[in-house]
Amino acid sequence: MRQKLLESFRFALEATHPYRLTRQALPQTPPTHVLALGKAAFPMLKAVSDAYGSVPGLGITRYGHLEPSVRLPGVELLEAGHPVPNEGSLRAGERVLEFVGRLSPTDHLLVLISGGGSALVSAPWGISSEEKQALSRALLASGADIQEVNAVRKHLSRLKGGRLAAATQARITSLLLSDVPGDDPSVIASGPTVPDPSTFAQALEVLERYGIESPAREHLERGARGELPESPKPGDPVFERVENRLIGAARHLLEAARSYWEGLGYRVLVLSDRFVGEARELARFHAAMVQSIREAGQPVPPPVVLLSGGEAGVRVRGSGKGGRNQEFLLWLACFLGEGGVWAVACDSDGIDGNTEAAGAVIHPKLLSGSRRLKAKQHLANNDAYGFFKAHDSLVISGPTQNNLNDYRVIVVE
Known part of the structure; x- marks a missing residue:
């Protein structure tokens, strides 16, 4: 069963590979310029290169996500830090502003956006780069969801929250791969080409809600008082020359997984592609579902494969290593105890939390004997x-070059 779980992960990743999704969605007329931001920047740019040949471009992705043996004519490639922006992110931010700022109204800019762009491209506004790094770490450790985190990011940036669109005169077509529950384009990579419905006041509320102290408060307070210009909102004329198109999301990842498991003869139940909340509480819900299926055949009788996606959160209190998928799985095993299951949970980008692992696999006997107590200590x-x-x-x-959020499979025999 372990092999089937891992094969299903690989199958879903291949079916939703950014190269494939981008190639299918490219406009018929070649753009004059291309810009790619995010963990999937390289395969998305390769799709452009294979379709059109050499197009002047700029790509920013995470360290280790390039293919050194593959050349993309006319494209400048930069690497930067994630999930916390670093010096590479700052250089990337300035380079992006320079790149789009020299385009004219007759240019057509194709923007390829995938998850991770928020950290990979940094153009701080109102705070220093060091202060922004510290704030990013605090937000990631707080348990705040991605909508809350990005509301803050967008009001401390010269690029996010539609400001990239405002920084150029070119006509823009943006192709987006979603790594956020609900697939809100304004949240994906902090929505650089999308109208921003959030406000300075809402960003300030996030810091207050999670008790985060930061020099950014002064900047956000000024904005909330109306002393600073808000991000471009829905209806702003700047978006009359912008088209944003979603081309891939977690639901596509789960549909690919469904086809894999149904091909093996299993009944499949997709619970949701947009779960959010603490990994512990998501594990509790999934454990209750497993128990209900086993004991009452509700909502369906076993055997069945449960699929779910979204983005769990973890409020970090300890000093260990892990990620939201590993934490979810270990809590799931604890809640089920001796009545365990086969399950896998992975981040589709191949990197879960602060580790080199994509996630983990559990089996029914994982917490037999004294292991349950040890698991809770971890x-x-x-x-x-x-x-x-x-x-x-x-x-x-x-690194998978994919980034469509969490991938969870539970097999209830």
Whole structure:
């Protein structure tokens, strides 16, 4: 069963590969320029290069996500930090502003956006780069969801929240790969070419809600008082020359997984592609679903494969290593105890949390004997990685060039 779980992950990733999704969605007329931001920037740019030949372009992606042996004529490629912006992110931000700022109204800019763009391209506004890095770490550790995190990011940036569109005169076509639950274009990579419905006041509320102290408060307070210009809102004339198109999302990843498991003869139930919340509470829900299926045949009788996606959160209290998918799985195993299941949970980009693992696999006997107590000790230190590594349960895929959020499969025999 472990092999089937891993094969399903690979199958879904291949079916939704950014190259494939981008190639299918490209405009018929070649653009004059191309800009790619995010973890999937390289395969999206390769699709453009294979379709049109040499197009002047700029691509920014995460370290380790390039293919050094593949050349993209006419494209400048930069690498930067994720999930916390670094010096590479700052250089990328300035280069993007320079690149789009020299385009004219007769130019057609194709923008390829995928998850990770918020950290990879940084153009701070109102705070220093060091202060922005510290704030990014605090937000990631707070348990805030991606909508809340990006509301803050968009009001501390010269690029996010539609400001990239406002920074150029070119006509823009944006192709978006979603890594956010609900697929709101204004949240994907903080919506650089999308109208921003959030406000300075809402960004300030996020800091207050999670008790985050930062020099950014002064900037956000000024904006909330109307002393600074808001991000471009829906209806702003700048978006009359912008088309934003969603070309891939978590639901496509789960539909690919459905076809894999149905091909093996399993009944499949897709629970949702947009789960959010604490990994622990999502695990509790999934465990209750497993128990209901086993004991009452509700909502469907076993055997059945449960699929779900979205983005769990983790409020970090310990000093261990892990990620939201590993934490979800270990809590799931704890809630089910001796009545465990086969399951896999991975981040589709191949990197879960602060580890080199994409996620992990659990099996029905994982927490037999005294292991349940040990698992809870690891969870108390946010160290699911340490537990799974000790039990040879990690999934190591390396960077996948994909980024359509979390991938969870539970097999209820």
